[in-house]
Amino acid sequence: xxxxxxxxxxxxxxxxxxxxxxxxxxxxxxxRGPHGPILREGGVIRSNSKLxxxxxxxxxxxxxxxVMREYQPQVMAIEQVFSTVQFPKTAILMAHARGVIxxxxxxxxxxVVDYSPRQIKRMLTGSGKASKEQVQHAVKNELGLEKILxxxxxxxxxxxxxxxxxxxxSLPMRECG
Amino acid sequence: xxxxxxxxxxxxxxxxxxxxxxxxxxxxxxxRGPHGPILREGGVIRSNSKLxxxxxxxxxxxxxxxVMREYQPQVMAIEQVFSTVQFPKTAILMAHARGVIxxxxxxxxxxVVDYSPRQIKRMLTGSGKASKEQVQHAVKNELGLEKILxxxxxxxxxxxxxxxxxxxxSLPMRECG
Numbered sequence: 001x002x003x004x005x006x007x008x009x010x011x012x013x014x015x016x017x018x019x020x021x022x023x024x025x026x027x028x029x030x031x032r033g034p035h036g037p038i039l040r041e042g043g044v045i046r047s048n049s050k051l052x053x054x055x056x057x058x059x060x061x062x063x064x065x066x067v068m069r070e071y072q073p074q075v076m077a078i079e080q081v082f083s084t085v086q087f088p089k090t091a092i093l094m095a096h097a098r099g100v101i102x103x104x105x106x107x108x109x110x111x112v113v114d115y116s117p118r119q120i121k122r123m124l125t126g127s128g129k130a131s132k133e134q135v136q137h138a139v140k141n142e143l144g145l146e147k148i149l150x151x152x153x154x155x156x157x158x159x160x161x162x163x164x165x166x167x168x169x170s171l172p173m174r175e176c177g
Numbered sequence: 178x179x180x181x182x183x184x185x186x187x188x189x190x191x192x193x194x195x196x197x198x199x200x201x202x203x204x205x206x207x208x209r210g211p212h213g214p215i216l217r218e219g220g221v222i223r224s225n226s227k228l229x230x231x232x233x234x235x236x237x238x239x240x241x242x243x244v245m246r247e248y249q250p251q252v253m254a255i256e257q258v259f260s261t262v263q264f265p266k267t268a269i270l271m272a273h274a275r276g277v278i279x280x281x282x283x284x285x286x287x288x289v290v291d292y293s294p295r296q297i298k299r300m301l302t303g304s305g306k307a308s309k310e311q312v313q314h315a316v317k318n319e320l321g322l323e324k325i326l327x328x329x330x331x332x333x334x335x336x337x338x339x340x341x342x343x344x345x346x347s348l349p350m351r352e353c354g
Contacts, residue, residue, distance in 0.1 A: 053258070057276050058283035081230070081269060088265050092258060092272045099234050099273030100280050106235035 014040070016073035016110065017161025019153045022097045023047060025060055026153025029071050030161040037165045039143045041071065042154040053093075057100045064101060068108045076105045077164035079156075080114045115163050123163040135159050191217065193250035193287065194338025196330045199274045200224060202237055203330025206248050207338040214342045216320045218248065219331040230270075234277045241278060245285045253282045254341035256333075257291045292340050300340040312336050 019026035024047075029040040045063035047056035081098065105112050118128035124138040136148045139158050149155040196203035201224075206217040222240035224233035258275065282289050295305035301315040313325045316335050326332040 052283075052289060054279035054283040054289045057280045061280055081273075088268065091265065091269055095269045095272035096258075096276030096279065099276035102231035102273065103234045103238055103277050103280065106229075106231040112229060112231045 014071060014073045014075075015161045015164055016067070016071070016076045017157040017159070017164070018076060018078045018101055019156035019160065020078060020094055020098045020101050021153065022053075022056060022060075022093045023049060024151075024153050025064070025097060025101065026151070026155075026157035027064070027067055028154060028157035028161045029067075029073065030158065030165055032165070037142065037162060039145070039158070041067075042149070042158060043067075044151060044153050053096065057096060060097055061100050061104050064104045065108070068104065068110065073110055075164065075168075076101075076110050076112045077160045078102075078112060078114050079120070079160055080116045113164055113167075115160055115167070119167075120159050120163040123166050124159055138162075191248060191250045191252075192338045192341050193244070193248070193253045194334040194336070194341070195253060195255045195278055196333035196337070197255060197271055197275045197278050198330065199230075199233060199237075199270045200226060201328075201330050202241070202274060202278065203328070203332075203334035204241070204244055205331060205334035205338045206244075206250065207335065207342055209342075214319065214339060216322075216335070218244075219326070219335060220244075221328060221330050230273065234273060237274055238277050238281050241281045242285075245281065245287065250287055252341065252345075253278075253287050253289045254337045255279075255289060255291050256297070256337055257293045290341055290344075292337055292344070296344075297336050297340040300343050301336055315339075 013032050015030045017028035017030060025045045026042070027045065028042045031038045031040045045060055045067075047059045049056075051059070078098070078101065081095070102112055121130040121135055122128040124130070124142070125134045127134075136155050139155055139162060140148050142162055143158065149158060190209050192207045194205035194207060202222045203219070204222065205219045208215045208217045222237055222244075224236045226233075228236070255275070255278065258272070279289055298307040298312055299305040301307070301319070302311050304311075313332050316332055316339060317325050319339055320326075320335065326335060
């Protein structure tokens with residue numbers, strides 16, 4: 001755990017939001033602009049379900065490394081680790097992917113900050129119990145888009161990136177993973 | 178999933194057994210000898226619990242890469258993924274480590290084979306319900322050691338490596354992760 005006081009309290013120039021998953025990992029690059037956050041790039045890294053688990057996490061790592069090399073984010077924002085334990089099997093496969101995602105962050109010296117689903121919802125909508133649709137609308141409005149972002153993985157990745165963008169301006173940050 | 182028929186059915190020259198964990202990952206290198214399996218090397222890769230999760234999985238990956246570079250195993254044998262879901266939080270942290278372990282295997286083009294705890298116990302002792310002590314005794318006897326192997330992580334890593342050694346001689350193998 002790093003000392004909170006060492007972390008910057010201004011929004012990062014480039015934040016990489018991640019919605020982790022073995023089949024699909026959503027990513028979102030958010031840039032600090034003169035009037036607020038700017039969407040730079042978003043996408044999904046897919047893994048081929050016909051491959052072995054080892055080959056799939058390799059696909060994920062290679063995709064993510066490409067994104068990091070191209071955009072060189074300073075911070076990775078990701079959902080907290082224990083939010084999906086009601087589905088143990090899904091959570092365990094997701095955690096394989098999440099371990100690899102954190103590894104690629106550490107390899108590229110990108111700090112990792114995590115948020116609970118409740119924190120993300122509250123920061124974006126004002127309510128920790130907001131629906132998925134309310135969060136998606138908030139993401140659309142914040143980024144000045146005409147339509148809801150699709151697919152969901154990308155919208156969720158932007159939600160956690162936006163949560164970090166605003167948290168970094170207002171509160172002491174917690175570095176974790 | 179690879180085609181089973183493509184996999185060798187003779188014991189591998191060098192098999193790397195793994196007992197995965199975030200705090201401690203046990204590893205065991207088993208070599209094919211003229212009269213049976215030979216213990217080449219065993220140890221534990223530790224991660225510093227004061228570091229962030231991202232930094233800890235990086236420590237694990239670096240330790241494992243060193244082992245792979247030095248011993249160049251052909252196969253990694255590891256316990257199956259869903260064996261510890263009765264402790265979801267522990268299992269999820271272990272799965273972060275396991276994802277990184279599988280990634281390093283794929284990066285080094287090392288095949289991964291997994292076994293259930295029951296398969297390992299049955300192969301080593303004749304009973305799928307054997308106790309931990311019975312398995313440890315079997316490992317000691319098989320490797321011609323004078324004492325039970327310590328620590329447990331290393332003994333468990335040799336158990337899965339031995340399970341693979343014998344399975345590769347007798348049965349069609351299943352490549353997974």
